[in-house]
Amino acid sequence: MGNSGKISDGALSGPVIDRRTTVKLLGAAGITSLAGCTSGGDDNGDGGSGGDGGTDDGGNGTTDVPSDDQRGGRLTAGWFTGSIDVLDPPYISVGQYFQVAANVFNGLVTLKKDLTIRGDLAKDWEVSNGGKKITFDLRTGVKFHNGTDFTAEDVKYTINRTISEEAPAASKLGSLKPVDDGGVVVKDDHTVELNFEEPMAPALVYLTRGPGRAATIVNKEAIEKMGADQYKVTPVGTGPFEVSKHEIGSGITLDAFEDYFETDSDGNALPYLDGIDIKPIPEPATLVNALRSGDIDFANLVPLQNVKKVESASGVTKLEAPGINWYGFAMNERRKPFDSKKARMGIAKSIDNQAYVDAAYFGNALPDTGPINKATNWVWRDDKPTDQQYDPEAGKQLIKEAGAEGASFSILTTESSLRGAKAMRQQLNKAGFDVSIEQVTSSSYWERYEKGNYDTTISGSVGDPDPEQSLWNFYRKPDDGGAWNWVNFEDDKAHNLLAEQRKALDRDERKKLLQELEDHLIKQVPHAYLMHQNDIAAKRSNMKGFTHIPFMRNFHTTWVEE
Incomplete structure (x- = not known):
């Protein structure tokens, strides 16, 4: 890549891609700017994972974790929009919608705060055939919110659905071979192989959980049972929170998923919160007043005419990151x-x-x-x-x-x-x-x-x-x-x-x-x-453990102090 040379298959293989190699990948994928933006957290706000469930820092940017009596409770979040219409990942074309959906789903891999690519639903992987093949070793014991087991078939179904239905996210896997003609090969319940027509080193970056990614894993049983239209409103994933209620235009109730696979650095189950109550608030003054008064703990976007009010508000912190838009x-x-x-x-x-x-x-x-x-x-x-x-x-x-x-x-x-x-x-x-x-x-x-x-x-x-x-x-x-x-x-x-x-x-x-x-x-x-x-959000001082990464709003390492 430029003067840095090609990347070997071995360097691209898991369970961790080192920082130097990841920077090369990000360069090929055009994401080198995140090196300066992710010093306090991972690309997706993810806790990531080491081995079969642990996370090295919980995505907090520190090793701090809440005490026993600080866990639980609910976060009230205001979303600067009139409604949140779609939560089905490959069909999301509105950035604010994905900020919610990223709390409900997982990808195969994730980009960590130290610019290493680590497993998410995949615990290890091997790159071979000159960069044309990636074989993923998937986690065992991962559950979807409806109780079904996550397997390699779900990876194949997700990718096939995204491509065959020509969802917007399909473009990220444009060089993948046809799914049923060697593009996605299920080796066993927890091993899946992706084969590309030509070497595509940035593929691993595109397989992380995040906006515009193509392999955010969905649940076939839920889609077939409730229908595609309802799945867009109340989807089922493997993420830290499940959608308990969603009234378009009124709000979304996310409850902690008790069987979520990640833990923090001390082995405590994630997420810390009991749940999140998301309220669409399209009026700028209403949103900021709710934050200042404590009616909400977090605002996903700060209306720009109210930035100075947020900066001067007692008990409120402005969060700002470069705009990748x-x-x-x-x-x-x-x-x-x-x-x-x-x-x-x-x-x-x-x-x-x-x-x-x-x-x-x-x-x-x-x-x-x-x-x-x-x-x-x-x-x-x-x-x-x-x-x-x-x-x-x-x-x-x-x-x-x-x-x-x-x-x-x-x-x-x-x-x-x-x-x-x-x-x-x-x-x-x-x-x-x-x-x-x-x-x-x-x-x-x-x-x-x-x-x-x-x-x-x-x-x-x-x-x-x-x-x-x-x-x-x-x-x-x-x-x-x-x-x-x-x-x-x-x-x-x-x-x-x-x-x-x-x-x-x-x-x-x-x-x-x-x-x-x-x-x-x-x-x-x-x-x-x-x-x-610029990407500007805000939180009250009682909200802890949140890392502001450009565009992302992930809450699984967040807690609220009373």
Whole structure:
């Protein structure tokens, strides 16, 4: 990989991949930025595991564990959204949903705080055949929440379901051989083999539990018994918490799973909590007031206009990490005038990104005119193409040439994103457009956005530390991998560059391809790129044992002091 050379099969094999090798893997997968972000915990907030059940640090960043009388109790958490609609991992396209689901499920492996890859549901593994084969030795005695035993068949079922149903997460295993033709081979109840068409060292990173991962293990019996639609609401996993109740728009009750397999460094069962009560709270002031008053112990996101209130609140701690995301002004290319690249570029050049960040995000974001974020430092550039740079006169000329002067259109938004929509409307009306705001519920927003029933909106990628994760589903063609290509951008060069960079295990080669891709996207304007938002959460001082990793919100090592 670049100047560091290829990685041997032996170095990639389990039960632990050392730090140096893992950093190489992260480089190939584009996740090197986590080296600076995970000093206090693991990639997923996971406790991880050593041997058949122990965890070396409980994911706390220290060896501290609660006393006997501190265990138990319930955590009350506020989620800055109107509803949490989907918890079935491969179908989750909203970052806040996965923050909940990660407490319900496990992956095959996990990325620990010291940047070593360790087992999650797999206790060991061996890489062979020049990196094309990974054989996993799975844990014994692991139970799903419905009491069924976890076996190798569940790994095969999960991967086959993700791929055959063309779920958004399927793209992570695009180089896997066909599942029933040697791609996934069940050797026995606790041994499973994955075979790839070509070497894919980052595969182990993609098999960790986290957003956009493809092997977060689901339960076949539960899916068949309750049906796919209900499973998306009340799924069954092997994680530390089980879904006891879920009323969309009202709240989620997670209760501790008594048969969860992990323990802390002292051998105590995890999780420490009896459960978590999650309340969707879309109103910024309501969320922050609930945190300040103690009505909730934790806020998964802090509304940016209220950051200063959180910073000054007694008994409240702001948690901040670099944003591994991008946001842009999405324009539906199946509607006029957005079918014109010239019109889209004119709009992009009419947007003052810094002014937008100041107005919509109170400065808590990094303005940018491209999608690759600064946290992904190995591929980030300060000197990106200037095509989308703010230039109102040039923008006005392009809009005139496209025949889009005075065009009328709406910005689709939810209550939690209303401030950003208003800031955008103000800038675009100033540029001569007739822009209105269409505010809908969270459920209606995602249904309409996915079906292309909108003019424009502000959206992007959240929680994707690998550049591919934040680009593949957005810019592959809609009928060939572009699961989230809801701007309906169809471009052969972008489509092919995404395929090429995936095969490039040499880091320098991959960097060159990704930068070429970013240059092309900036020039083609599928989005008017805006910024990268900082990841800000908050907790009360009585909440202990939580490690803030960018995007993740895992609670199995958390406890609440009375």
